[in-house]
Amino acid sequence: MTESTDLGPEDRKIVTLARSARARNGVPEGAAVRDETGRTYVAGSVALDSLRLSALRTAVAMAVASGAQSLEAAAVVSAADALPTEDLAAVRDLGGAGTPVFLAGADGTVRATLGTG
Numbered sequence: 198m199t200e201s202t203d204l205g206p207e208d209r210k211i212v213t214l215a216r217s218a219r220a221r222n223g224v225p226e227g228a229a230v231r232d233e234t235g236r237t238y239v240a241g242s243v244a245l246d247s248l249r250l251s252a253l254r255t256a257v258a259m260a261v262a263s264g265a266q267s268l269e270a271a272a273v274v275s276a277a278d279a280l281p282t283e284d285l286a287a288v289r290d291l292g293g294a295g296t297p298v299f300l301a302g303a304d305g306t307v308r309a310t311l312g313t314g
Contacts, residue, residue: 204307207231208299211272214239216305218252219274226275228252230288232265253284253298257291268292272299272307280311289313 204212211229214237219227224241228251231237240255250258253273260268268291273280280300288296294314301307 204299207235208270208272208297211237211270212274212299212301212305212307215252215272215274216301216303219303224252226252226273226277228256228271228273230256230260230271230292231269232260233267233269234265235269236260236263236265238263238265251281251284253280254287257287261291265291268296270297270299272301274301274303274305276303278308285311285313 211231214229215227218239218241222241226242229237229239238256238259240252240259242252243250243255271288288298296313298311299307300309
């Protein structure tokens with residue numbers, strides 16, 4: 198487990214943004230990603246009859262649609278113990294194999310730092 202206070206300020210920020218998206222929208226997951234310029238993209242999970250997206254894939258899609266060329270880091274707040282390989286693949290596609298993904302609980306405590314490699 199990684200204490201959120203062990204993270205740098207920019208990484209703590211995306212965990213906080215992911216947490217607020219989850220709470221604000223009343224969804225199972227919140228996510229935030231930071232691109233190569235420091236811009237952040239925040240999303241919740243999408244659960245429509247015709248469209249289902251995890252919060253992380255939604256945030257990555259928002260970054261791509263906004264012109265991001267790369268990702269520096271990502272964060273997900275969820276009750277899940279792990280993330281689907283498709284979520285990590287989306288981060289890897291834009292950010293590369295070394296992009297960290299912080300998985301935190303509802304309280305914002307980072308439980309794991311996942312690799313996308």
